[in-house]
Amino acid sequence: MKISIRRGQSEDARILFRLASQYVTGRESITRDEFTIALDNILRYREQEANVLFVAELxxxxxxxxxxxxxxxxxxxxxxxxxxEIVVDEKHRKQGIGERLMEANEHYCMGRGVRQISAMTSHIGNFYNGRDFQPIGQHYRKILEIG
Structure with a gap:
């Protein structure tokens, strides 16, 4: 099975929106318009690149x-x-795709001199535990009303 990893592009918007809808956070889902604004911001070039979007292809x-x-x-x-965020399509899970995405992120970080990677989760702790991540605290969230 050939899994390839590459940087995300604006042409991936349709499928990324569908995948993002599978990311369950316990709050309302993002609208297509909000997603389009977010993706544009994430893909925008910055000198000190802050956002790195990888996609996995099978x-x-x-x-x-x-x-x-x-x-x-x-x-x-x-x-x-x-x-x-890390999302693998429901029908393609348990095929090593998440592992390849993690490898891409770690490789990117090592190349930039990043000293630490953190992640939060309430759903798939075993995914991180098997990759030498260590639980160090609790995650809290407060949803703010805008307006």
Whole structure:
């Protein structure tokens, strides 16, 4: 099975929107218009690239993606990365696609001198546990009303 990983592009918008709809967070889903604005912002070039979008293809079909944010923190030396999202299409899970996306993120980080990758999850802790991630805290969220 040939899984290829590449950087996401605006041409991937339709399938990425469908995949993003599978990312369950316990709050309302993103609308197509909101998604289009977010994707445009994520793909915009920046000198100190903050967002890294990888897509996974299986036989030429996009079947997963990951979104990584690279930044500096005040409490940690060097660059830090946070895996914001990793999604594999429901019908293609357990085929090594998530593993390949993680490898791409780690390779990217090592090439940039990133010292730490973090991720939060409430659903698939076993995915991270098998990749040498260590649980270090709890995640809290507050949804704000706008307007």
């Amino acid at each position: 036989l030429g079909e996009v079947v997963g993606y990951s979104l990584l944010t690279v930044s500096r923190l005040l409490h940690a030396p060097g660059l830090t990365a946070h895996l914001q």
